[in-house]
Amino acid sequence: MKQISTRFSIAVHTLSLIAVSPNDCTGDYIAGSVNTNPVVIRRIMGMLKKAGLVDVRPGVGGASLLKDPNQITLLDVYRAVNVTEENQLFRIHENPNIRCPVGRNIEQVLQTELRDAQSALEQRLAQTTLAQLIDRFK
Amino acid sequence: MKQISTRFSIAVHTLSLIAVSPNDCTGDYIAGSVNTNPVVIRRIMGMLKKAGLVDVRPGVGGASLLKDPNQITLLDVYRAVNVTEENQLFRIHENPNIRCPVGRNIEQVLQTELRDAQSALEQRLAQTTLAQLIDRFK
DNA sequence: CTACGAAGTAACTAAAATGGTTACAACGGT
DNA sequence: ACCGTTGTAACCATTTTAGTTACTTCGTAG
Numbered sequence: 001m002k003q004i005s006t007r008f009s010i011a012v013h014t015l016s017l018i019a020v021s022p023n024d025c026t027g028d029y030i031a032g033s034v035n036t037n038p039v040v041i042r043r044i045m046g047m048l049k050k051a052g053l054v055d056v057r058p059g060v061g062g063a064s065l066l067k068d069p070n071q072i073t074l075l076d077v078y079r080a081v082n083v084t085e086e087n088q089l090f091r092i093h094e095n096p097n098i099r100c101p102v103g104r105n106i107e108q109v110l111q112t113e114l115r116d117a118q119s120a121l122e123q124r125l126a127q128t129t130l131a132q133l134i135d136r137f138k
Numbered sequence: 139m140k141q142i143s144t145r146f147s148i149a150v151h152t153l154s155l156i157a158v159s160p161n162d163c164t165g166d167y168i169a170g171s172v173n174t175n176p177v178v179i180r181r182i183m184g185m186l187k188k189a190g191l192v193d194v195r196p197g198v199g200g201a202s203l204l205k206d207p208n209q210i211t212l213l214d215v216y217r218a219v220n221v222t223e224e225n226q227l228f229r230i231h232e233n234p235n236i237r238c239p240v241g242r243n244i245e246q247v248l249q250t251e252l253r254d255a256q257s258a259l260e261q262r263l264a265q266t267t268l269a270q271l272i273d274r275f276k
Numbered sequence: 277c278t279a280c281g282a283a284g285t286a287a288c289t290a291a292a293a294t295g296g297t298t299a300c301a302a303c304g305g306t
Numbered sequence: 307a308c309c310g311t312t313g314t315a316a317c318c319a320t321t322t323t324a325g326t327t328a329c330t331t332c333g334t335a336g
Contacts (some may be wrong), residue, residue, distance in 0.1 A: 001294075002229075002294095002323095003222055003223055003321095004229055005322085005324090006230060006323085009230040009248055010231050012244070013231070013234065013240060017238075017240050021237070026281085026282065026283090032235055032238075033231045035231075035232075035234050036231065036324080037325050038282095038283095039285090039326070039327090040195060040325065041252060042285085042327095043324095045283085056284095057282090057332095058283045058284070058332050058333075059282065059331080060281090060334065061283075061333090062164060062307095062330085067231070072262060074251060084140065084141055088141060089142055091141035091144050092144065092145070092147040093148050093151070093173070095173045096151065096171060096172055097170055100155075100171040101276070102151060103171045103173070104146070105274060105275050106150070106151050109146055109274045110150060110271075111263075113212060113266050113271075116257065116262055117212075119261050119262075120258040120261065121258050121260040123154075123258065124255040124258040125255050128251050129160050133247055133248075136243060137211065137240050137244075137248045140322060140323095143293085143294065144294085144295080145295095164310085166311080170310085174295080175295080175297065176311095177295095177296075177298090177313095178296070179312090181313095181314090184313075194312070195304090196302075196312045196313070197305070197306055197310085198303085198305065198310090198311075198312095198313065199312075200311090231295030239331065277336105279330105279335090279336085281333095281335105282332080282333090283330100284330080284331070284332090285328100285329085286327105286328100287325080287327085287328085287329105288325100288326080288328105289324100289325080289327100290320100290324095291325105291329105293320100293321085294320080295318100295320090296318085297309105297316100297319105298315105298316085299314100299315085299316080300313100300315085300316105301313080301314085301326105302311100303312075303313095304309100304310095304311090304312105305308105305309095306307105
C-alpha cells in the first residue's frame with residue numbers, strides 16, 4: 001500500500017460540514033471547504049448516501065444527516081467510503097507452496113493475527129463520534 | 139487504498155522459513171515456498187537486512203536471524219517492509235479552506251484520532267512474536 | 277413551462293504503487 | 307576459474323487514486 005485514501009478524511013470533513021451548517025451544504029460549497037473538485041465530493045456523497053448516513057437532495061441541492069451526530073462513528077465513515085477491498089485491510093500473498101510446512105499454514109496463522117490487528121484499529125475508530133469531532137471545531 | 143501490500147505477509151513467511159530451516163534458505167528456496175519470483179524475495183530480504191532483522195550471506199547464499207524469534211514482533215516486520223509512507227497509515231487531504239471553521243481544524247482534530255487508531259493496530263501487532271507463529275507451523 | 281442551479285454519472289487523464297520479469301554485476305567457496 | 311547466489315537496475319502491466327470535462331437528470335423559482 002501506500003496509505004489509506006483521503007476519501008476517508010474528506011468524508012469526515014463533509015459530514016462535519018453538513019452537521020455544522022445544515023444549510024448551504026451543496027457539493028460546490030463542500031468542495032470549496034475541502035479544496036477539491038466538486039465531482040470528488042459528489043462521488044463521496046454517493047458512498048455516504050449508499051451507507052445510509054446522509055440524504056442528498058437532487059435538484060434543490062444540499063444534504064442532511066440521517067443519524068444523530070453522536071450515533072455516527074469514524075468507523076461508520078471508514079466503512080462507508082470502502083477504503084479496503086472486502087473490508088480486509090491486510091493482504092496475504094496467494095498460493096504458497098503447500099508442500100512446505102510454513103507455506104501450508106502461513107495463511108491461516110497470519111489471518112488470525114491480522115484480523116485481530118485490524119479489529120483493534122476499527123474498535124478505536126468506533127469510539128469516536130462525529131459529535132465529538134464537531135465540538136472541537138468551535 | 140486498496141490493501142496493505144503483500145510485502146508484509148511475504149516478509150513474515152520469509153522470516154518464518156529462516157527460523158525453521160536455518161540452512162537451505164536461499165532466495166530461490168524461499169521464493170519456491172512463497173511461490174513468487176526470487177527477485178521479489180531479494181528485495182524484501184534487503185529491507186529485512188536494513189532493519190537489522192536478518193543477516194544475508196552474499197556469494198555463499200542463505201540468511202540467518204539477528205534476533206531471537208521471541209524478540210521479533212509482527213510490528214518489527216511491518217515497519218521493516220515500509221508498508222506505509224513515513225509510518226502514517228492514514229492520509230489526510232491537504233490544503234483545506236482555512237476560512238472555514240471545519241477546514242481550519244479538520245487536520246489537527248483528525249490527526250489525533252487517526253494516530254490513536256493506528257497505534258491500536260500497531261500495539262496489537264507488537265504483541266505477536268515470530269516465535270509464537272513458528273509454534274503453529276508444526 | 278422555461279430557466280437555472282444542483283446532483284448523478286460516465287469517461288478520460290496523470291501519477292503512483294504493486295508485483296513480476298529480465299539482465300547483469302559482484303561475491304565467495306569449491 | 308567456475309558456479310550458484312545475492313544485489314540491483316530497468317522495464318512492464320495492472321490497479322488505485324484524485325482530478326477534470328462533459329452531459330444528463332432533477333426540482334424549484336420566476
